[in-house]
Amino acid sequence: MPREFEDTKVIMGAIDGVHVWPVSNHKDLRGRLFKVYTDGPYPSFPENFETFEHFFTESKEGVFRGMHFQGAPHAATKVISIVRGEALDFLLDTRKDSKTFAHVQTQALNQDSPVSIYIPEGVAHGYIALREGTIVSYRQNVAFCESCDGGINGSIVENLLPIPLKETIRSERDLHLKEFASFSYTSKCSQ
Numbered sequence: 154m155p156r157e158f159e160d161t162k163v164i165m166g167a168i169d170g171v172h173v174w175p176v177s178n179h180k181d182l183r184g185r186l187f188k189v190y191t192d193g194p195y196p197s198f199p200e201n202f203e204t205f206e207h208f209f210t211e212s213k214e215g216v217f218r219g220m221h222f223q224g225a226p227h228a229a230t231k232v233i234s235i236v237r238g239e240a241l242d243f244l245l246d247t248r249k250d251s252k253t254f255a256h257v258q259t260q261a262l263n264q265d266s267p268v269s270i271y272i273p274e275g276v277a278h279g280y281i282a283l284r285e286g287t288i289v290s291y292r293q294n295v296a297f298c299e300s301c302d303g304g305i306n307g308s309i310v311e312n313l314l315p316i317p318l319k320e321t322i323r324s325e326r327d328l329h330l331k332e333f334a335s336f337s338y339t340s341k342c343s344q
């Protein structure tokens with residue numbers, strides 16, 4: 154459970170355009186079958202989405218990844234799903250013209266009651282893995298573009314983490330991401 158939330162730097166609440174839907178999870182004596190994505194639109198997922206690439210992250214317990222997004226001109230929309238393990242997922246609205254700008258939405262991810270999350274352009278995403286070997290699936294609608302790769306320091310959600318941020322395992326890149334307060338996105342892309 155997150156530590157007591159005090160000295161808040163963010164606004165907690167649902168982010169406009171984010172959709173979370175439960176995943177069917179059929180268990181039998183062999184194991185389980187779970188369908189993380191079906192082409193929409195349907196009520197919990199009313200958007201059109203085409204997968205360009207599909208990849209997975211596997212994380213040790215205590216890994217924090219984020220907060221990541223891919224901005225214009227190659228802005229990415231994602232659908233993420235829990236595959237194995239358990240994580241606490243964070244979404245941050247970086248769209249200045251959004252009515253939920255600066256809102257943070259959290260979502261528990263657990264293999265026993267799995268969900269998928271639709272993450273629109275301009276919403277940064279991150280999570281902390283709460284179990285060893287946690288696997289998260291990412292579908293993205295465009296190719297990865299390093300020059301349009303944006304990120305915000307995980308300190309934005311540190312008060313929501315079950316362990317101190319400095320005790321999490323983070324990449325060098327994530328450690329040096331800018332704070333949200335001083336963040337402004339610019340693409341290095343020539344196209």
Ligand SMILES: [Zn+2]
Nearest residue numbers: 227298301342
């Ligand atoms: Zn680009």
